[in-house]
Amino acid sequence: MNKLIKIVLIFQLFFLAGAANSATNDILLGPGDILKISVFEQPDLALEVRVSESGTITYPLIGEVSVGGETPAAAEKKIASKLEAGGFLRNPHVSIIVSQLQSLQVSVLGQVNRPGRYPLEGQRTLADVLALASGIAPEGGELITLIRTRENETTREVIDLAEMMRVGDVARNITITGGDILYVERAQRFYIYGEVQRPSQYRLEYKMTVLQALAIGGGLTLRGTERGVKIKRRDSNGVVQIIKAKHDDLIQADDVVYVQESLF
Numbered sequence: 001m002n003k004l005i006k007i008v009l010i011f012q013l014f015f016l017a018g019a020a021n022s023a024t025n026d027i028l029l030g031p032g033d034i035l036k037i038s039v040f041e042q043p044d045l046a047l048e049v050r051v052s053e054s055g056t057i058t059y060p061l062i063g064e065v066s067v068g069g070e071t072p073a074a075a076e077k078k079i080a081s082k083l084e085a086g087g088f089l090r091n092p093h094v095s096i097i098v099s100q101l102q103s104l105q106v107s108v109l110g111q112v113n114r115p116g117r118y119p120l121e122g123q124r125t126l127a128d129v130l131a132l133a134s135g136i137a138p139e140g141g142e143l144i145t146l147i148r149t150r151e152n153e154t155t156r157e158v159i160d161l162a163e164m165m166r167v168g169d170v171a172r173n174i175t176i177t178g179g180d181i182l183y184v185e186r187a188q189r190f191y192i193y194g195e196v197q198r199p200s201q202y203r204l205e206y207k208m209t210v211l212q213a214l215a216i217g218g219g220l221t222l223r224g225t226e227r228g229v230k231i232k233r234r235d236s237n238g239v240v241q242i243i244k245a246k247h248d249d250l251i252q253a254d255d256v257v258y259v260q261e262s263l264f
Contacts, residue, residue, distance in 0.1 A: 027071065027072075027098070027101065027104060028068075028069050028070065028071060028103075029051055029055075029067045029068060029069070029070055029071070029072065029075060029098070029103065030051060030055065030068055030069070030102075030103025030104070030178060030179070031051055031052060031053045031054075031055060031068065031102070031103055032050065032051060032100075032102030032103050033050070033051045033098060033100060033101055033102050033103050033104075034048065034049070034050050034051075034098070034099045034100040034102070035048070035049055035050075035051065035057065035067075035072075035075075035096050035097070035098055035099070036048050036096070036097040036098075036099050037049065037059065037079065037094065037095070037096050038094070038095050039083070039089070039092050039093065039094050039095075040092070040093040040095070042089065042092070044060070045059075045060055045061075047059065047060065048099070051067060051068060051103070054068070055067065055068015055069060056068065059079060059082075061083065061086060061088045062079070062082040062083060062086055062088070065078060065079055065082065066078075072096045072097075072098055075096055076094040076095065076096050077094075079092075079094045079096075080092045080093070080094040101119060101120075101178075103178045103179065104119060104120045104177075104178035105117045105118060105119050105120065105178060105179075106118055106120055106124075106129055106176050106177075106178065106179075106180045106181070106182065107180070107181045107182065108129060108130070108132070108133040108182045108184075109181065109182065109183045109184070110140070110182075110183040110184035110185060110186070111136060111137045111139050111140030111141065111184045111185065111186055111187070112130065112133040112134065112135065112136055112137055112140065112184050113133060113134035113135055113136075113137050114133045114134040115133065116133070118132045118133065120176065120177070120178055123175060124175070124176050125173045125174065125175055125176065126144070126146075126159065126161075126172075126173050126174055126176060126182070127173050128176070129176050129182060130144075130161075130182075130184075136161075136184055137184075139186055139187060140184045140185070140186065140187060141184070141185045141186055141187035141188055142160055142161050142162035142163070142185075142187075142188075142206075143158055143159070143160055143161070143184075143185040143188075144158070144159045144161055144182060144183070144184050144185070145157070145158050145159075145182070145183040145185065146158075146159060146174075146176075146180060146181070146182055147180070147181040147183070148177075148179070148180050148181075149179060159172060159174070160172075162206060187203045187204070188203070188204040188253035188254070189201045189202065189203060189204055189253070189254065190202060190204045190208075190213060190251050190252075190253065190254065190255045190256070190257065191254075191255070191256045191257065192213055192214070192216070192217040192256075192257040192258075192259070193256070193257075193258060193259075194224070194257075194258045194259035194260060194261075195220055195221045195223050195224030195225070195228075195259045195260065195261050195262075196214065196217035196218055196219065196220060196221065196224060196259050197217065197218025197219055197220075197221060198217050198218035199217065200217070202216050202217070204251060204252075204253055207250060208250065208251045209247065209248050209249065209250060209251065210229060210231070210245045210246065210247050210248070210249045210251065210257065211247040211248065212251075213251050213257050214226070214229070214257075214259070217257075217259075220259060223261045223262055224259045224260070224261065224262065225259070225260060225261070225262035226247070228259060228260030228261070228262065229244075229245040229257065229258070229259050229260070230242055230243065230244055230245060230257075230258045230260070231243040231245045231249070231251075231255050231256065231257055231258075232255070232256040232258065233252060233254075233255050233256075234254065245257070
């Protein structure tokens with residue numbers, strides 16, 4: 001093979017590799033990603049490998065290479081540099097194709113219609129990811145828990161989706177990144193019993209009042225009295241408080257509404 005043909009083939013190889021990786025050149029490699037690595041005219045160095053939890057791979061001749069947090073292009077240069085520095089090849093042309101982006105996936109759990117793991121293709125917001133999971137299920141609530149791990153530190157944040165929509169605060173529609181976990185809580189509940197037509201547990205709606213709670217419970221029985229409504233509520237220390245309720249008092253999560261029997 002003459003030198004000119006070799007140069008042309010090298011150019012074509014890198015052109016095709018660039019086209020295949022055009023969608024992933026700006027991503028950062030991470031644990032779980034599967035890479036297809038090849039070196040021009042070196043078939044023995046072709047390898048498919050998974051990035052370890054520590055962000056490294058093991059490559060022939062040069063051993064362990066840290067690629068976590070690197071772009072595919074940067075990882076190519078790093079492997080090529082090690083091959084040349086070790087005296088194994090002169091001017092090696094390394095190509096990396098990312099066949100699976102496990103590190104750029106988000107887990108969506110809890111009360112969604114399609115819980116599971118979803119790939120993040122480009123920038124995705126909280127609302128985008130919920131749409132990928134086909135939205136919140138009927139039993140789902142307004143609170144979403146985001147668990148995120150960065151540099152071995154795990155944080156937990158609770159986002160009120162309904163409040164975000166009500167006020168139109170786009171800042172709360174945060175960008176979701178690889179490795180994040182979203183958990184959609186079950187809708188908050190309250191309980192009603194005593195002299196009502198349908199004593200049971202019910203979904204707590206936004207700013208629900210005592211009067212609305214009585215209506216959801218089917219209204220009073222013939223023996224019930226609106227003047228005998230009490231709320232049993234646990235305080236921050238877990239102690240149950242008994243509150244004499246007014247019609248316009250707001251119901252809170254896990255409240256127990258009790259309707260007494262009329263004495264007359």
